[in-house]
Amino acid sequence: MAENEYRLETNSELRFEVEGKDSVELVLISGKAEIFGTELAPNKVYKFNPGAKVAVYTWFTCCVKIKGKTEGTYIAKETPMIMYLNMHACLEKLRVQADDNFTQDQSTRGPVTMIVGPSDVGKTTLCKILLNYAVRQGRRPIYVDLDVGQGDISICGTMGAVLVERTASVEEGFSQEAPLVFSFGHTTPRTNHTLYNILVSRMAVIVHEKMACIRKVAASGVVINTCGWVKDEGYKSLTHVAQAFEVDVIIVLDQERLYNELVRDIPFIKVVYLPKSGGVVERTRQMRIKSRDNSIHKYFYGAKTKYHPYSFDVPYSQLQIYKIGAPALPDSCMPADMKVDDHMTKLVPVEPSPKLKHSILAISMATESTDLLMTNVAGFLCVLEVDDEKKSVTVLSPQPQPLPKALMILTEVLFMDSS
Template sequence: MTIQGKMTEKEFKLEPDCELRFEVEGKKETVDLKLLSGKAEVFGTELAPDKPYTFFSGAKAAVYTWHGCTLKLTGNTEGTYIAKETPMVMYLNTHACLERLRKHADEGLNRGEDTRGPVTMIVGPGDVGKSTLCRILLNYAVRMGRRPIFVDLDVGQGSIAIPGTIGAILVERAASVGEGFSQEAPLVYNFGHLVPLANLTFYNILVSRMAATVQDKMVGNRKVAASGVIINTCGWVKDEGYKSLTHVAQAFEVDVIIVLDQERLYNELVRDIPFIKIVFLPKSGGVVERTPPMRISARDDRIREYYYGLHTKYHPHSFEVKMSHLTIYKIGAPALPDSCMPADMKVDDHMTKLVPVEPGVKLKHHMLAVSLATEPKDLLTSNVAGFICVLDVDDENKMVKVLSPQPKPLPKTILILTEIQFMDSN
């Protein structure tokens, strides 16, 4: 059933195993969703009866019911329809298989064995619903009393911090319907580019570092160890991207790889990694392909949310810093031709070289990572405290104006220049 045109208030009666899909149109539009009867969920998060849930501009939602329900939408939506064919039963079966592995891990830990829950990696090309499947599986795990770790390696998205980063969070409660998972105390590593190919050597170093840190966390916490890990990956699945996926699988010692929507990738992984369980799942019919302008807009929105909040309003600080107080490095330098390289130097060495950066107008609008490293030698593998954005540069007075989530002064650490740019319009 497709609903044509705009609407202000509409009720929908869903039969069992059906899904209401809708998008919020307009820059300042909001849409309220209310469960009137029955039971329903949004990407694995259960809806409370008679409670309004607000969706903001750009939201793309799918409300699923196992047993049937009645819903009310208030506000203007587009692309609103009820889907009677969904992959949710297959997604639930996948969760059930992972839960069996978690129970097996629990039993092993009770016997004093050195075991752990499933480390699961979700792969596939862009815009097939990898992030959504991660959210569903994490929510189902939490609803079973588990405490899984979510790892996001998609630097183009940066859902845990900002684009250009990889991150991990411990998921202790189901995602908020409107805002996603709570992101208290995330572990974030700065990559500084939007695609792994920009510096694949450095990307793989960060992946290995993240894997080691996550494994340490599992060793130190029995409940987390039994709950396992869910890993989201980039949509780059060919050539070097494929090699990068195999590196992720090796670094995290992955037990299960879920391939969304691409049979070729599934067959290649089955051929090359026969000792890992590979599962093929279809994408949801509700997945929306994003155009390049939509991706750029989503990245800007993610950075804006980092400083100003999404629905809960934050109040960032802007202040000036003396150039002489800034220590800035860039990671990676242009590679020299083989004929110009010293005999003992490899090409990879250039990709991890630390290059000092003099503060100047070229920094304007760039994001700078505030590293927790106090020595340059630790920059490559140290996580970051947060990010500042360069709003303006006064070369004459040697001052830099920055946007920061915290008030001045800046911590006395090293800053890393990234390729990520943001123009603050607030």
């Protein structure tokens, strides 16, 4: 297996991708370096799986060794990292002010920051950098991921929030202990923007309640990741997010038009324009599909830490499944007291059938069907097989049987388990 050493000068970045079927190992031999804001420990082996895109940055100088086959490997001497650090410094100043003013005003909180921009400009990466720098300053920010197409906190088709108490693992990301997850059920807000906005509002209420309970969390603030849909209804959704979360700072990555529109339409919120990193890679549709499959596979089987999910049969009689959203009706067929958007949030009971095969089911924490819309989920199942003769469904589950007596939400997310 090939081994290469790279020496990085001050404020430079080593970028590479892991292609093929084999993983790549990286070791920091000397100096200091970080990956997306997480410091590397000297002489520790970090392993990256196929598909990983890595950027090793140093504020000083360093030497790293890479073992394995990489693609597109080069050292960049011009990066936006200094601008990102300055952004962190501005946010930290607001956190200090929140700390200082807390005794006078119990509702004082740190900055709620929202990162926006089109697809593939590095929004998730910038979120990680800002969150990691905040934690390294002793803060405990909340990370909110509203990008349903990617699923950085849970699987794709969800939006989630998690309290960040330690820097992200270089190989596995942020700790997933006790995340708050809502099932949207689709990989783009376009499919049901009415439901998307409702869940955003609900998430905002819970996040604000969390901040009100813990002073350190309140002072640390929130970092919000958003979808790459920034036009038409997507733009309206961004403004809804800003309003629901009472955003203080909006960071626009790589699109001046979006920056100017937000400055014009939301003058009472500070809007900042930042360039994207030159290391950002534009993904094809096939790459996005593979990334979504990987996020689901990671949920059931783990990434670095290998999990062993369970597979078992569940009788039809034990399944209570609902779908959110019904086909639109013509205005002439609508009841007099029914709004046009009501069909987007209508609960439709689903009878088990072979059509469920490969579907992802969200296990809701709701005890009544009327609460399904506004309640977070406990986890997910994947339907492996459906036996209509035996009236049973074979599911892939992270927990052994029996299943809890719970209501389930049918999503449009599919997963073909090949493990």
